[in-house]
Amino acid sequence: MSTDIWGSVCSGLEKDVGKDAYKNWIKPLHYVGYENGVVRFQAPTVFLGTWVLRNYSDKIRGRFSDVGMSVKRLEFSTSGFTAASKGNASVADHTAAKDAPAATGISGETPGAPLNSRFTFDKFVVGKPNELAYAAARRAAEGGQVKFNPLFLYGGVGLGKTHLMHAIAWEAKQRAPTARVLYLSAEQFMYRFVQALRFRNTISFKEMFRSVDLLMVDDVQFIAGKESTQDEFFHTFNALVDQSKQIVISADRAPGEINGLEERIKSRLQWGLAVDLHPTDYELRLGILHNKIEIHATKYPEVVIAEGVLEYLAHRISTNVRVLEGSLTRLFAFATLVGREITPDVAQECLSDIIRVSDRQVTIDEIMRKVADHYTMRMTDMIGPRRSRSIARPRQVAMYLAKTLTSKSLPEIGRCFGNRDHTTVIHAVRKVEALLQTDDQTSENVKLLRRMLDA
Ligand code: ADP
Numbered sequence: 001m002s003t004d005i006w007g008s009v010c011s012g013l014e015k016d017v018g019k020d021a022y023k024n025w026i027k028p029l030h031y032v033g034y035e036n037g038v039v040r041f042q043a044p045t046v047f048l049g050t051w052v053l054r055n056y057s058d059k060i061r062g063r064f065s066d067v068g069m070s071v072k073r074l075e076f077s078t079s080g081f082t083a084a085s086k087g088n089a090s091v092a093d094h095t096a097a098k099d100a101p102a103a104t105g106i107s108g109e110t111p112g113a114p115l116n117s118r119f120t121f122d123k124f125v126v127g128k129p130n131e132l133a134y135a136a137a138r139r140a141a142e143g144g145q146v147k148f149n150p151l152f153l154y155g156g157v158g159l160g161k162t163h164l165m166h167a168i169a170w171e172a173k174q175r176a177p178t179a180r181v182l183y184l185s186a187e188q189f190m191y192r193f194v195q196a197l198r199f200r201n202t203i204s205f206k207e208m209f210r211s212v213d214l215l216m217v218d219d220v221q222f223i224a225g226k227e228s229t230q231d232e233f234f235h236t237f238n239a240l241v242d243q244s245k246q247i248v249i250s251a252d253r254a255p256g257e258i259n260g261l262e263e264r265i266k267s268r269l270q271w272g273l274a275v276d277l278h279p280t281d282y283e284l285r286l287g288i289l290h291n292k293i294e295i296h297a298t299k300y301p302e303v304v305i306a307e308g309v310l311e312y313l314a315h316r317i318s319t320n321v322r323v324l325e326g327s328l329t330r331l332f333a334f335a336t337l338v339g340r341e342i343t344p345d346v347a348q349e350c351l352s353d354i355i356r357v358s359d360r361q362v363t364i365d366e367i368m369r370k371v372a373d374h375y376t377m378r379m380t381d382m383i384g385p386r387r388s389r390s391i392a393r394p395r396q397v398a399m400y401l402a403k404t405l406t407s408k409s410l411p412e413i414g415r416c417f418g419n420r421d422h423t424t425v426i427h428a429v430r431k432v433e434a435l436l437q438t439d440d441q442t443s444e445n446v447k448l449l450r451r452m453l454d455a
Pocket residue numbers: 095096097118119123124125126130155156157158159160161162163164288321322325
């Protein structure tokens with residue numbers, strides 16, 4: 001009963017505040033109940049609750065009164081917010097692909113999914129983990145002679161598969177405006193197929209799919225275990241390959257690992273080129289943040305982001321880019337709301353639900369071991385008294401990493417390194433910071449170590 005009320009209030013609110021705002025702010029709320037004029041919610045963070053209270057109170061009240069409930073007060077609590085409702089899911093939704101699609105259906109009547117105008121090649125940040133996928137996608141978009149068919153892009157959630165596919169579609173459309181480019185999810189493919197069966201127009205279904213120049217099917221793992229859809233997919237696929245039309249497929253894992261997919265389809269998928277999007281690393285995350293922050297900064301010029309915030313986020317937030325984007329959106333909203341400068345501490349407070357999830361504390365011991373390994377020196381020298389350069393330098397690097405990767409204080413770090421004074425640690429941190437600017441060798445080493453400790 002109560003959830004029905006909330007359900008109908010929600011559909012009204014979605015109209016009042018718009019799809020995006022609804023998804024960002026209202027949907028993450030848990031409706032607890034209504035009693036004596038008080039409506040109670042649980043919010044994933046204090047910040048989100050405060051935001052809703054300040055911005056949407058009237059609208060929420062209005063919608064409740066539409067269903068005959070007068071509301072005196074709204075209450076938000078954050079306690080008891082548990083795994084089921086925290087972190088990834090809600091934040092992930094903040095900037096989900098469906099957010100702001102350009103309303104462009106692809107090419108005339110072809111029933112493709114709309115393309116997101118943000119998902120272009122020039123907005124895709126390239127780094128080690130995705131450079132191969134990016135290059136292959138570029139190639140597929142060029143048109144001309146088909147070099148690998150299909151192009152199979154795979155990788156975990158939020159790593160950019162859909163972004164790359166949309167980018168291929170945009171680019172291909174631009175290069176050849178008359179080309180029939182069709183992008184859709186495997187789920188939509190199945191839906192169309194089932195409709196065609198139902199209305200007995202499988203002929204036109206087949207014709208339509210066989211007449212495209214570039215077919216892209218996203219999240220193909222969806223058709224695993226769905227036999228007749230797989231069958232139809234297989235025939236479509238073969239027909240297009242026979243005509244040398246480019247096909248691009250994505251999935252959350254490699255073709256061979258999709259259970260419930262027929263062997264003949266698996267092997268067909270492996271004929272082409274399968275490239276995976278690896279989980280993002282620290283550098284890529286930082287690059288993406290720098291890139292996205294420019295977009296936010298033009299929208300909110302008044303917001304000040306302190307030094308070290310992006311580094312902090314790149315280090316503390318998981319590999320999923322969608323979550324990374326969601327965090328930035330929330331931070332900017334927070335900054336405009338409270339008019340405070342964003343510092344690493346503020347970021348931590350505002351994103352506590354996300355950061356907790358992806359928090360994996362590296363220990364100083366781990367850092368010392370990795371660094372010692374990397375420079376082939378003995379652990380005992382890490383904490384020992386020797387001061388020759390070949391030993392002092394790696395030790396300084398380890399201290400620097402301890403300072404930037406853990407929350408330990410300078411004296412604590414000093415103690416771990418054979419009871420050294422905190423001023424020695426300060427000196428080491430400054431020294432390494434200076435070297436990062438001037439010495440390629442050191443900066444390569446630090447990058448590599450960071451990546452290893454990050455994994
Ligand atoms: P997937 O389809 O693999 O689950 P998406 O393509 O939907 O992931 O990407 C999730 C979000 O992250 C999108 O908003 C996308 O623009 C963004 N994103 C992912 N990778 C990158 C990247 N390398 N550069 C810029 N944005 C990226």
